[in-house]
Amino acid sequence: MDKDKIDKKDHILDVAERVFSEMGFDGSSTRMISGEAGVNMAMLNYYFGSKEGLFLAVIERKITSFQNILQILGNDESISSWAKIESYIDIYGERVVNHNCFQKLLYQELTMNRRTELAETIRNMLMKSVSELFRIIQEGIDNGEFRKDTDMQMVVSTLYGTKNFILNTPLMSSTMLGYDIQDEKVLEEQFKPRIKKYLKTLLKAYLVNETIMS
């Protein structure tokens, strides 16, 4: 049946996503992926053409889900710029947990500059989110909510960088934070609210114009 086929392809993609994330592209072998997925090795090439094709398929499957969420937020004119940033952080914080594996995969691939066509696909996809965030921050600067000298490119780097650093070096950050960041429960109950609160406090302190009488 069509449904079974799609399910099987999806199952392979699920496994591949996990393996690629854990082992990297080079560190993963087609044998390992097919073995864990419980399918014949040749099926990977049958379905996806090549190892790189499989990798691309893993990436592309996720792209669609990323697109419109932020645009909706960006175009909402009923809330303040800062409220948008807060919403952004909330949404972003949720993704931390739910798309953990995939984010790692993305970032790992961005880190190496080879396989340029693939990397460019990923970059273009991420730049969409980034541009949306730029728009929100610029709006805040223009309407006086945020500091005029805000370095918005660096702010975005901080937002992404902080999260990536913690999630991509789990052993390191688990030592730092004092609990196991790889534990699903800890991640959900402790880390998620923590990073949300922290990023909000941090960005608010940096971004928001407080008229202080000195």
Add this chain to the structure above:
Amino acid sequence: MDKDKIDKKDHILDVAERVFSEMGFDGSSTRMISGEAGVNMAMLNYYFGSKEGLFLAVIERKITSFQNILQILGNDESISSWAKIESYIDIYGERVVNHNCFQKLLYQELTMNRRTELAETIRNMLMKSVSELFRIIQEGIDNGEFRKDTDMQMVVSTLYGTKNFILNTPLMSSTMLGYDIQDEKVLEEQFKPRIKKYLKTLLKAYLVNETIMS
């Protein structure tokens, strides 16, 4: 001569450091490294035992230089906690440029959790710097310079994460920042002062207790 031998080993390590950084551990082959270094493949195993031994040698060569700089800073009692953070950012900002390649290598290795003994060596080494930074921040909290509710683990994550994100995804961040981060001159003249200034402004806004009358 002994000197020639050391020079050659150092030359191999230089090449290996670059190749490992660019291609990752799995992506690099001993043939490629030996080829670019202009030595026979067997020399790598002769000098370093194995590919992993070579990798370890690359890492360990750098370790020594990292150690004491921060301790000296941390133990200086003549300056304020905030001044120490500023100094830290300055030192850190310098390293951004000068040890670019190596930092990338370190981070890439941390990202994958396998080869645990090696990763642990790296982690322990980095934790030394982190602990020193913790000490400085804690001191600032205790003496009332910094907010009592400072999340210092997250602050350190921001510090490392922001820099790593930009330097490890140069194509992405070059698009974001509007200039080529891979250009040595741009990095030195534009990016270095920019990230220093940004990180200071950001952390000051977050850390420093401003007694505001509301």
Add this chain to the structure above:
DNA sequence: ATGCTTTAATCAATCGTTTGATTAATTTTG
């Protein structure tokens, strides 16, 4: 000539991929 250093040749293992055969499903034909 003795003791490091360097080389070319070769090793088994693993890589991603391709093959040809077999089975299952679908479509076409009578």
Add this chain to the structure above:
DNA sequence: CAAAATTAATCAAACGATTGATTAAAGCAT
């Protein structure tokens, strides 16, 4: 509807290439 023809899915086996590693012999200084 049933038999035949076609297509799709799956498999074990093997492919050539490349991997990291090892060998034994040659080079070379002291």
